Amino acid sequence: MTEAMPVAHSQLSLPQLAGLSAAQRQRLLGVTCIGGPAEAWHGELPVQNVAAPLLGRSAGALNEIWYSAESCRSGESAGIRFRVDDNVLYGVIDVEESAYRGGPLPLQQAAEDAYRRIFALLDRESCPYLWRAWNYLADINVERDGLERYRQFNIGRHDAFVVSGRLAQGKVPAACALGTPRGPLTIAFMAGRTPPTPIENPRQVSAYHYPSQYGPRSPTFSRAAFAHLPGQELLFISGTASIVGHRTMHVGDIAGQTRETLANVAALLESANGLTRSTPYAMSELSLRAYIRHAEDYPSVQAIVEAQVGTDAPVVYVQADICRHDLLVEIEAMASHTLGNC
Numbered sequence: 001m002t003e004a005m006p007v008a009h010s011q012l013s014l015p016q017l018a019g020l021s022a023a024q025r026q027r028l029l030g031v032t033c034i035g036g037p038a039e040a041w042h043g044e045l046p047v048q049n050v051a052a053p054l055l056g057r058s059a060g061a062l063n064e065i066w067y068s069a070e071s072c073r074s075g076e077s078a079g080i081r082f083r084v085d086d087n088v089l090y091g092v093i094d095v096e097e098s099a100y101r102g103g104p105l106p107l108q109q110a111a112e113d114a115y116r117r118i119f120a121l122l123d124r125e126s127c128p129y130l131w132r133a134w135n136y137l138a139d140i141n142v143e144r145d146g147l148e149r150y151r152q153f154n155i156g157r158h159d160a161f162v163v164s165g166r167l168a169q170g171k172v173p174a175a176c177a178l179g180t181p182r183g184p185l186t187i188a189f190m191a192g193r194t195p196p197t198p199i200e201n202p203r204q205v206s207a208y209h210y211p212s213q214y215g216p217r218s219p220t221f222s223r224a225a226f227a228h229l230p231g232q233e234l235l236f237i238s239g240t241a242s243i244v245g246h247r248t249m250h251v252g253d254i255a256g257q258t259r260e261t262l263a264n265v266a267a268l269l270e271s272a273n274g275l276t277r278s279t280p281y282a283m284s285e286l287s288l289r290a291y292i293r294h295a296e297d298y299p300s301v302q303a304i305v306e307a308q309v310g311t312d313a314p315v316v317y318v319q320a321d322i323c324r325h326d327l328l329v330e331i332e333a334m335a336s337h338t339l340g341n342c
C-alpha cells in the first residue's frame, strides 16, 4: 500500500485485509473482488463482485482495494453503497434485471435507473463529477428482444446521461463495460468535486460519436481521463480495444488485436502527456487489467503485454466477454502522479 499517495489502489490477500489496522480501515474506499465472491470481512464497504474468472493465477479470488488519504464516511442510498471523504466518492450499485421484467427491455431500464440513482447520489453528496465507471453485466453479446444486450445497456445509460444534462455538458467518464457469465448488472464508480479532464484517442472516433451501426445509442465514455485531487493526478485509461476509427481491426487474430490495443494505449498516453499537470506518463508505470474473451488466448496476450510494459508491471488478466462480438481482448489502465503545488 502506498502511503504517500492520497488515493491509491492495491491488491490484498484475505489475510492481509484481515490484518489492516483500524486507521487503515478508515481510509478504505471500497473493494473489487474478481474471480470469486467477496468474503464476509467487508462490513459496510462498497464491494463490487466481478463474476469472471481470473487467468494465470493458481489462487482463487483477487481483492483490489481503493484507499483514500483521509478517513471516509460510509453511506447507503437507493441501493448504492458508498464511501466518501472531502475529495472523492467511491460507490457500487448492483441491479437485478428481474425487477424490471414487466417493461420492454429490462436491461435498458435497469441501466437507466442505476445511472439515474448514481447521478442523484453524486449531486446530493456534492461530488458531481463522475470520473470513472466500471460496468459488468451478464450475457453482454446475447441478443434479447431483437437487440444485443450491450446495445440495450447503452440506450439506458445514454438516456440517464441525457436526462441529467450530463451528455449536453460533455461530462462523460472514463469507463469499461464487460460481460460476465452471470450476476446482476453491477457498476462501481469513482467521483469527485473537481471536473475530470477527458482524453480522446486521435486513432479512434470518440465512442460517443460512434455511427448507429453499433447500436441505436452511442456508448457514453471518454477514452481516458485525468482526475485531480489535492497534490495528486490520477490517470484512468478506459477499456481499450483493437479499434481504429470506429472499426474492429484484426478479426480472429489475437496477437494482432493485442498489438493494436497496446498501440491505442500508447496513443492515449501521448494525448495524456499533452495535458498532464505533472511529468510525462510512461507505459512501464501503468497498472493494467486485461480482459480476454477466450481463456486459451491468455499466453499470447501475456507475452505481448509483457514485451511492451515489462514483466514487473502489475497486470490482472480476467476472462470476460468484450462488448463487440469480434473483439477478443480489451485492456484498461491506471496511473498516478503526485503534484507539486496545488
Ligand code: 3EB
Pocket: 135, 175, 176, 177, 207, 219, 220, 221, 238, 239, 240, 241, 243, 323, 324
Ligand atoms: C470500444 O472502444 C470498446 O461501453 O463503457 C470500451 C470502454 C468499450 C468502455 C463502455 C466500451 C465501454 O468501444 C468497448
